[in-house]
Amino acid sequence: MKIVLEHLTKRFPNRNKKVREDVIAVNDFSFEIPDGQLIGLLGPSGCGKSTTLNLICGLETPSSGKIYFGQDDVTNLPPENRGVGFVFQNYALYPHLTVLENILFPLQNLKGQNRPSKEDMLRRATEAAKLVRIDSLLERRPSELSGGQQQRVAIARALVKMPRVLLLDEPLSNLDARLRLQTREEIRRIQRETKITTVFVTHDQEEAMSISDLIVVMKDGVVQQIGKPQDVYDDPVNLFVSKFLGTPPINVFAGRVRGGQLLLGDDAVLPAPGIPDQEVWAGIRPEGFVPDANGALQCDLIQVEVMGRDTSVVCRHGACEQAIRAIVASEARPNAGETKVRFALKPNKVHLFAKATEARLSA
Amino acid sequence: MKRNWKGWLYLLPAMLFLGFFMVYPLIDVLIYSFEEGYNSASQTYFGVGLYNYSYVLHDPYFLQAVKNTFLLVIITVPLSTGLALLISLGLNSIKPLRNLFQTVYFLPYVTNTLAVGLVFMILFKKTAYTDGMINLLIHAFGGQSVDFIDGPYWAKMFVMSLYTIWVVMPFKILILTSALASVNPDYYRAARVDATPKVRIFTRITLPMISPMIFYLVITGFIGAFKAYSDEVALFGTNLNAAGMNTIVGYVYDMLYGDSGGYPSYASAAALILFAIVLTITCVNLLASKRRPQT
Ligand SMILES: Nc1ncnc2c1ncn2[C@@H]1O[C@H](COP(=O)(O)OP(=O)(O)OP(=O)(O)O)[C@@H](O)[C@H]1O
Ligand SMILES: [Mg+2]
Numbered sequence: 001m002k003i004v005l006e007h008l009t010k011r012f013p014n015r016n017k018k019v020r021e022d023v024i025a026v027n028d029f030s031f032e033i034p035d036g037q038l039i040g041l042l043g044p045s046g047c048g049k050s051t052t053l054n055l056i057c058g059l060e061t062p063s064s065g066k067i068y069f070g071q072d073d074v075t076n077l078p079p080e081n082r083g084v085g086f087v088f089q090n091y092a093l094y095p096h097l098t099v100l101e102n103i104l105f106p107l108q109n110l111k112g113q114n115r116p117s118k119e120d121m122l123r124r125a126t127e128a129a130k131l132v133r134i135d136s137l138l139e140r141r142p143s144e145l146s147g148g149q150q151q152r153v154a155i156a157r158a159l160v161k162m163p164r165v166l167l168l169d170e171p172l173s174n175l176d177a178r179l180r181l182q183t184r185e186e187i188r189r190i191q192r193e194t195k196i197t198t199v200f201v202t203h204d205q206e207e208a209m210s211i212s213d214l215i216v217v218m219k220d221g222v223v224q225q226i227g228k229p230q231d232v233y234d235d236p237v238n239l240f241v242s243k244f245l246g247t248p249p250i251n252v253f254a255g256r257v258r259g260g261q262l263l264l265g266d267d268a269v270l271p272a273p274g275i276p277d278q279e280v281w282a283g284i285r286p287e288g289f290v291p292d293a294n295g296a297l298q299c300d301l302i303q304v305e306v307m308g309r310d311t312s313v314v315c316r317h318g319a320c321e322q323a324i325r326a327i328v329a330s331e332a333r334p335n336a337g338e339t340k341v342r343f344a345l346k347p348n349k350v351h352l353f354a355k356a357t358e359a360r361l362s363a
Numbered sequence: 364m365k366r367n368w369k370g371w372l373y374l375l376p377a378m379l380f381l382g383f384f385m386v387y388p389l390i391d392v393l394i395y396s397f398e399e400g401y402n403s404a405s406q407t408y409f410g411v412g413l414y415n416y417s418y419v420l421h422d423p424y425f426l427q428a429v430k431n432t433f434l435l436v437i438i439t440v441p442l443s444t445g446l447a448l449l450i451s452l453g454l455n456s457i458k459p460l461r462n463l464f465q466t467v468y469f470l471p472y473v474t475n476t477l478a479v480g481l482v483f484m485i486l487f488k489k490t491a492y493t494d495g496m497i498n499l500l501i502h503a504f505g506g507q508s509v510d511f512i513d514g515p516y517w518a519k520m521f522v523m524s525l526y527t528i529w530v531v532m533p534f535k536i537l538i539l540t541s542a543l544a545s546v547n548p549d550y551y552r553a554a555r556v557d558a559t560p561k562v563r564i565f566t567r568i569t570l571p572m573i574s575p576m577i578f579y580l581v582i583t584g585f586i587g588a589f590k591a592y593s594d595e596v597a598l599f600g601t602n603l604n605a606a607g608m609n610t611i612v613g614y615v616y617d618m619l620y621g622d623s624g625g626y627p628s629y630a631s632a633a634a635l636i637l638f639a640i641v642l643t644i645t646c647v648n649l650l651a652s653k654r655r656p657q658t
Contacts, residue, residue: 059552080558092549096571105567106557161557 001070001164001197003033003056008065010051010221025051027221029065033214036195038188040212040229042205042244048221049201050089053167056199057084069164085158085196087168091150093142099153100138103128106161128160131190148179152186159194166191166198172207184211205245209233217241234348239358242283242351248312248327250351253282253319257361262352264319269296270345272352275362279355282319288349289313289326291334295342299324304336315341396631408628415632424617425633428609434520435527435610436588443528444580447535452565454536455543465540472533480597483526487511512599519599519608526594531587535580542576543569578652582645589641592616611637 008029011022025048033039041049054060056067058079066075074082093102103125107116116124129135132152142150151171158166168187172180188211191198202208208215209229217224217232217240225237236242242250253264256279261268264282289297291313299315302323311333313326326343334341352361395401396416400409419425454464471479486496489510493499498508509515511522546569554564570577592612595603603609604617611633618630 057556059555079556084556086553086556088549088553090547090549092547092553094550094568094571097567105559109557109559109563111560157557 002035003165003197004068005029005031006066008055009063010055010060011063024221029223031226033197036197037213038191038198038200038211040208040215041199041201042208042215043203043218045203047218049218050169053169053199053201057086057167058082083164085163085166087154087158087171089170089173091154093150093153095142099134099140100125102153103156103160106157124160128156132156147175148183151183155190163196166196168200170201187211206247217244236351237360239281239283239353246285248286248325250283250285251320251324255280255282255319264297267296270347270350275352280361281353281355283351284345285349286325286327288346289328289343290346291328291332292342292344295344297343297345299341301334301338301341304333392631392634395627396635398628401628415628419629419632424604424609425614427607428611428614431608432589432610435524435591436585438524439527439588440581440584443531444535444584447532447539451536451539451543454540468536469533471530476530476594477597480594484512484598487522516607522598523595523608526598527591530594538576538580542573546572582648585644585648586641
């Protein structure tokens, strides 16, 4: 089932009497989610991710715009008629019901012809439980489960009615780092097996990058960029997106372009062909620094952190407000005793953005 | 060991108070109830035995009081809890004016029960001059007027139950509205996404979620209703035996201070019988709430 969002906008009336303007939680969101894909909806807190998800599932009605599931216009359909599965951030498992009863719950709501027989319900519930590997816990209550298990129960409950669309709102935010890693693989596997179109909300860019077919980066209700995770990482459309993706984050320098050369401070560090002279932000990925005795960029070395295969070099440069973090191969790392370090830059890891608009500059 | 000693020391003030004002009187009541023919003036008694209990249990006034109390409990506890639940659900589902309604429903709680009882009496009483408001209404709908205060037993029971329900409801509404409001809305959102019918949401989600509060209200409701007395005085005056509307606590009071007063032994026996009844019912309630199927 493909999902089409057309100029989707959601305004909330502002409770603050002094500010007359509405809160625009989602602003003119247009996107066609291809059938059977896993979409990562990514953005900082308060950017409208949950609202978008609520709009897709029908818990909120859009102020304007349309939503289609396949060919059907579902914009004004209440959530119960949309056939969506929703996994809430806190799972919202019914605490007084056992795992099995929780998973059966959506099936028992079905009426008339759609209502399966008792055995059928049980079979489907057990199947869903098997899929998320909790079939040995069916008699327990949610309070007797670990966070990861609860989350899988929530997924099973969302999947058991064979939804056309599966929506997950920050499902991993309550889990510890290890479990998070495991569970996101699990979600990926389940999504691949069921081929249900899935939208997955997170504010953790790594999470989104690692399991999504496509990621959507949002900021203040406005979609910034949509694309394959690697493409968005390699080719950010603006400074915000480039800063939001990647750990450690991109290093942002205040620089300028003069005569086709990028200058950071007084060093001409890279050719910038085809870009008119102007002030720019230069974003350099941590892996874009190559230690080189003849390199164009000279920095003051602060610290060398060995992380095994790679080494993280922390240094400073006049054009960059924050400390710079470069990831270099361990063999090439500078000696800790030195005070200066020189880098050559990989051109495809350096992105230039206009100073005022923060939009990407490219030749 | 030293730690232990310190702990008890901290508890000492509370224990002294409890011992002095609760345990000692309780034991005293127990002793009174077994002292036969106790004379409060001379502080003497003839012997020790169960005569006081036998007397009380054969006293038609006491039996009437027990009957009244039980009827009151059986009628008012379920009705008031059910009504309070309905009203709370209503309050919970409206947005505008909710605070206003909440205040209105809470008013009886802060109003003096005796004053309100007077108002009830005026509403229901039939005198030589007027039939009272309720009777006028009954007339308007073509019914026969009834004297609710001095009339037939069922009418008096009706007023008494109505009044009790009215008095105990605010507290129940208060508890239940906050219980309802504290249910995580995500459960309802999840239920909506899963197309759960309204009735099912209520029986399978709302009710189980607030059931601890409902049980709390039922148990305290039972205890409160068993101890009813002042409301009856407000409606029917101090001579409850004559009105046939006495309660167990009223009987205890009469035995101590009423016209027939001066019988602390009978009063103690009656009080202990009440204690036994309330204890039994509360235990049954607690057992039922523990045993309740969790679905
Ligand atoms: N019911 C509401 N009434 C008014 N404003 C709202 C309402 N719901 C959300 N908003 C506002 O809309 C914006 C987007 O909220 P939303 O919950 O979608 O953020 P989010 O991206 O999910 O953030 P988070 O990562 O913290 O969950 C926020 O500024 C929020 O204050
Ligand atoms: Mg959110």
